[in-house]
Amino acid sequence: MSAMELGGRIKIIQRITVVVFFLWDAVSAYGGLGLTIAYDNSPYMEGVTADWGFSCLVTAGRKKILFDTGKDGTILFSNASKLKIDLKAINAIVISHLHEDHTGGLFPVLGIQSNATVFLPEAMPEMQQQFQALGIKNLIVEKPMQIGKGLFLTGSMGKGIREQALIINTPPGLIIIAGCSHPGIINIISRSKELLHRPVYLVIGGFHSMPGTTEGMFKIIQQFKSLGVGKVGPAHCTDEKVKAFFKAAYGKNYITMGAGKILNFSVGKK
Structure with missing residues (x-):
């Protein structure tokens, strides 16, 4: 092989980015998994305030991830108190996209937990300046990333509004948590499957x-089915008519969401 040919091969190799994921499942790794909807347009538990926005606490052992922070910090704190969520114990905050109804509680939470x-x-730029002033560690997620055992981010998606989703690997399959799905929920599901090569549980x-x-809705639901999505729990910006379509299509595998909804998964649970 000539020096020119070898140099060309090296350049090709250098252009290839390999993302290696360690596929522990979150349920087994942490001894259990819990999802708590802390903020949503619809109420689920009596006494919890519903408001336009979204936030979900992911609890995996000592790992506590707040996915989005709703629109109003006061409402988020009130709901957290009623749901017995200790926001001071948050390890990480994942922001799906930079809209107010997903970031409104971010700095209030960081005000009591600056180590997240x-x-x-x-x-x-403005947000980065605030992070710097508060000494907050933050990462811009451009590509798929693993943030814990069985816990992954899709990386930024979309040509307009940049958005990421959280993927949780569990024994029966992947749990995907989306903020608004501006890049398209089908695209998010497809990327999650391509990254981890597992069935989609929820x-x-x-x-x-x-x-x-x-x-159009029948076509979308058919795509969900073709991608092997086992259960669905549409929330936040999902229109009520759309929820009705999913409920009719999924029956007992449709999960009603809302502020105060709690889902727990234990080792060995299907």
């Missing part, structure tokens, strides 16, 4: 920009 690492899908969160026609 914040994962963002894109940079904003998809929850906002299913934004759904088709406005019955024919």
Whole structure:
């Protein structure tokens, strides 16, 4: 092989980015997994305030991740208190996208837990200045990333609004948590499957920009089924008519969401 040919091969290799994930499942790794909807448009538990926005606490052993922070810090703190969520114990905060209804409680939470690492899908100069002033560690997530045993981020997606989703690897399959799904919920599910090569057990969160026609909704639901999505829990920005379509299609595998909803998964549970 000539020096020129060898140099060309080296350049090709250097262009290849290999992402290696360690596929421990979160349930077994941490002895259990819990999801608590702390903020949502709809109420689920009596006494918890519903408001436009989304936030979900992921509890995996001592690992506590707050996915989005709702629109109003006061409401988030009130709901957290009623749900017995200790926001001071948060290890990490994942922001799906930089809209107010997902970031409103971010700095109030950081005000009481400045040790949490914040994962963002894109940079904003004003926000970066605030992080720097508070000494907050933050990471801009451009590519897929593993943030814990069985816990992954899709990386930033979308050509307009940059958004990321959280993926949790569990024994029966992947749990995908989406904020608003601006890049398209089908695209988010597809990327999650491509990254981890596992079936999709459950998809929850906002299913934004759904088709406005019955024919279009049937097509979307068929795509969910074709991708092997076992259960669905549409929330936040998902239109009530869209929720009705999913409920009719998924029956007992449809999970009603809302502020105060708690889902627990234990080792060996299917």
